[in-house]
Amino acid sequence: MPVKLDQVPAAALRPMPLRLWRWLMALLPCVAVGLGLTLWKGDGALAQEPLKFWLFALGLPVLAWGLLLGLRLLVFLGAQSAADGWDRAREAELSRLMRRGRRSQQILAVSLRTALDVGDEGSGLLNGGSAIRVRSSWQGGSVRHSRLVVDEALLPEEQLGGQLAAVLGDLAVVLAKLPADKPLALLLETSSAIEEQRLVEAWTEAWRLSGIQQATTRLEGAGLAVIDHWLDRRIDDRALLLVVAYQFAPESVEGSAETVVGLLFGNRLTQSTITPMAYLHRPEAVDKGATESLGRSLQQALDWVPLAASQITAVWKAGSDAAGDPLITQAFDKAGLPVSASKELHDLDAALGHAGCATPWLAIAAATESVRAGGGPQFICSGEGSERVWAWCSVVMPPAV
Incomplete structure (x- = not known):
């Protein structure tokens, strides 16, 4: 909680x-x-x-x-x-x-696939790349969105399976450094109009191809509430947390983003085999319908590190609705976050579109890639759209800080 x-x-x-x-x-x-x-x-x-x-x-x-x-x-x-x-x-x-409150999780591995298709997704996002434009959708017709590189000769679920296999393959390289009996907790979040059974088959085949040896236990929940709960209840657990989230062939195509994200988290108290890429500090929820909650949650997320706003080197914004976007920008400015220059503020909605359930994980992956590229502390504000929570604020820190 x-x-x-x-x-x-x-x-x-x-x-x-x-x-x-x-x-x-x-x-x-x-x-x-x-x-x-x-x-x-x-x-x-x-x-x-x-x-x-x-x-x-x-x-x-x-x-x-x-x-x-x-x-x-x-x-x-x-x-x-x-x-x-x-x-x-x-x-x-x-x-x-x-x-x-000041607990954090190790980020051990990241794999990200977006419509930028530049080989290094993090670099494309950091350089201000944009992939959202008017193009044909999987449903037919042309709408403004971003879409993963596709092979028209393949069925949609086969295309998705290929993307999942690539992401899981990246994570498998890191997991291969750990014992086969290392427990894994798996959070799988999906957003797609493809029939459920076909999605299950695509996932099963991608997992088989990945060669991951560790046994997994599926987790219930969604979004950064899972991280918040994990930090409360399982901070001393031997298990690693594996998150795979994707939006592919969404029902609502206009303004959407297709993406597949994979993240591997470890507990600081129990994991010392793999050197962390970065640390994700406790996310702070922004309550829906309370405008003052945004500034309070933003400051609390910084206090959990603890970190001054002036020490943040980049800000990542994702999943904000049109009505709430000005409020987010005002809160950033009021808190003193470095958003005066375009290179410091990264709007993933503007670059890729709305990624649905993958939104918070996309932001964390992009921020982690920025840290890996030599960046300093990264601030994230990602929308959720649930009945109670409007957005989450969190900080990704370099391992040496």
């Missing part, structure tokens, strides 16, 4: 300190009242016994004043001790949440 620091109760209210000068001033009326009552109620015999007279006139008022002062002091010390205990518990909870 998301780490919400703003839900930690506030610090305890401190008790009002004792003002000694007020108590000293209160002593005078007490003495005056005691003296007056003694003179008024005392008989003649009392006047003949000075010690007894002054005991009633001064001693009893001072004793009562001292008892009240002592009682007030005990109440103050008790409230102070309770406040100290509350604040210690609060600090311990904040420290626990900060440690949990």
Whole structure:
């Protein structure tokens, strides 16, 4: 579940300190009242016994004043001790949440296929390449979108199988460095109008061709919520997280992007065989319908690293709807992210189109490729479009930082 620091109760209210000068001033009326009552109620015999007279006139008022002062002091010390205990518990909870919030995952391998088809996808995106244009779609007709390089002699599911096999083959090279009994958790996200059974067959054949030896366990969930959950529940797990996401032959072609993305994540506590390419820090959700949530989530994502906005070298934006796009740009500028130059802000929607369920993974893969090319810390804002979450903010860090 998301780490919400703003839900930690506030610090305890401190008790009002004792003002000694007020108590000293209160002593005078007490003495005056005691003296007056003694003179008024005392008989003649009392006047003949000075010690007894002054005991009633001064001693009893001072004793009562001292008892009240002592009682007030005990109440103050008790409230102070309770406040100290509350604040210690609060600090311990904040420290626990900060440690949990600042968890990250190793990015061990990346494979990316887009319509740029330049061999090095990351380089094409970094250089401002664009592949979205009016072209024929798999449904027929011409619409504005980006499409993977296709072989018209092959069926759509065969074309997809080839792309999946290429991505899995890249990941298999890294997985071959690990023992065959290394557990793998697999998240497969798909978006396609192709019949489900044909998609399953394409995936099964691509997996067979990849030669990956590790046994896999399928995960439920979607998007960066899976990463958030993994960091909470499985940070000390021996298993690696394998994410494969694609959008191919989508139902809605206008403005879409065909892409196949593969990512391999490892846990810092349990994986030391493979040198990480980069680190993905905890993603922060932007709640739907709360405009102030964007700036808050953006800053929290930076704080999880921790990192100043001025240290970010590139910003990746993907999956934002037309209405929300200005809000994202304003939030970037307000936070001080380096988006003044086009080379620092990479709009994947403008370069490729909307990649559907593959959007967040495409952004992470592109940012990781940028790190591999020598770039510094990368900031990502990727749309989700679920009922509760509008977007996710996260940071990809070079391994040496």
